[in-house]
Amino acid sequence: MPNDHRDPNMKRINNKKLALEFIDEQVAAIQKQVGNKKVLLALSGGVDSSVVAALLIRAIGSNLVCVHVNHGLLRKGESEQVIKVFREQLGANLIYVDASDRFLDALEGVEDPETKRKIIGKIFIDVFAEEARKLEGIEFLAQGTIYPDILESKGIKAHHNVGGLPPELNFDLVEPVKFLYKDEVRVVGEALGLPRPMVYRQPFPGPGLGVRCPGAITRERLEVVRESDAILREEFALNDLEGKVWQYFTIVPPFKSTGIKDNKRTYEYAVVIRAVNSIDATTATVEEIPYPILFKIRDRILNEVKGVNRVLVDISPKPVATIEWE
Numbered sequence: 001m002p003n004d005h006r007d008p009n010m011k012r013i014n015n016k017k018l019a020l021e022f023i024d025e026q027v028a029a030i031q032k033q034v035g036n037k038k039v040l041l042a043l044s045g046g047v048d049s050s051v052v053a054a055l056l057i058r059a060i061g062s063n064l065v066c067v068h069v070n071h072g073l074l075r076k077g078e079s080e081q082v083i084k085v086f087r088e089q090l091g092a093n094l095i096y097v098d099a100s101d102r103f104l105d106a107l108e109g110v111e112d113p114e115t116k117r118k119i120i121g122k123i124f125i126d127v128f129a130e131e132a133r134k135l136e137g138i139e140f141l142a143q144g145t146i147y148p149d150i151l152e153s154k155g156i157k158a159h160h161n162v163g164g165l166p167p168e169l170n171f172d173l174v175e176p177v178k179f180l181y182k183d184e185v186r187v188v189g190e191a192l193g194l195p196r197p198m199v200y201r202q203p204f205p206g207p208g209l210g211v212r213c214p215g216a217i218t219r220e221r222l223e224v225v226r227e228s229d230a231i232l233r234e235e236f237a238l239n240d241l242e243g244k245v246w247q248y249f250t251i252v253p254p255f256k257s258t259g260i261k262d263n264k265r266t267y268e269y270a271v272v273i274r275a276v277n278s279i280d281a282t283t284a285t286v287e288e289i290p291y292p293i294l295f296k297i298r299d300r301i302l303n304e305v306k307g308v309n310r311v312l313v314d315i316s317p318k319p320v321a322t323i324e325w326e
Ligand code: XMP
Pocket: 117, 156, 157, 160, 161, 203, 204, 205, 206, 207, 211, 247, 281, 282, 318, 321, 322, 323, 324, 325, 326
């Protein structure tokens, strides 16, 4: 790829003024590159694709076509937020595809973590390509590539996420944040007026809650992961841990254990809480969540999430553990 190095004289974008300058430059560059042609973007709702979407909407309005694929493994409220922010607030030309059943049916009974990832990656590309084929006159593909992705093409994203578009959909690329570091992308996102929770969102893996439902994913266990994750996030926000802790989520292993409720024995799932701090995900330390907060989260999960009788906390650092369970 030509021109794939950041100009060493480029200032680090760490304030609103520099961000606004960057936005003006990029808007002009995008307009020059694409003219009145149409651009396609897979909008996951992650920081990078969201900032790229907001930049392109500013530059070319409805000539940007965003496709948001719901693979059924997103967190509670995530697709709704993408639709609210992009379609309703920013007026994006947004196609929402609920492909949950297609993904979950294909994943039924599949236990191996890498096979699960491959299936998710492949169906994602298939669904995206199907949508792209339905559209007329697309000439460009926008991507939320950021500088660390270029520097470490063997990095986390490249290592974990498989696949590429089929050759007939090999459009010219528009990559307006490809020379930015993550912290700069966030500053630009704020300057573009994106909501803070979207801009400062914790990392979320491409295969989503699928890797937090270890072994073969069932709709029942996925629901337990989604509901317990929503409670954890809500309590972290209420207790000023959001924005302080790097990544936090719940895992629901594929086994049940006994409990007791209303004098009857139960046989239900255990929810594991994991909260870690890291700089670049290659190593991680464990956040010491105060016990009163943990107890509150425990009580809410045990009372509000159906099918759970036990709550555990994972205190393993990376290494020896990884951040996700698979
Ligand atoms: P691990 O579990 O390898 O995770 O310590 C390091 C970071 O990468 C994220 N992660 C993924 N991201 N696709 C992604 O885009 C994946 O398949 C994937 N698996 C893990 C993980 O959430 C953590 O931030």
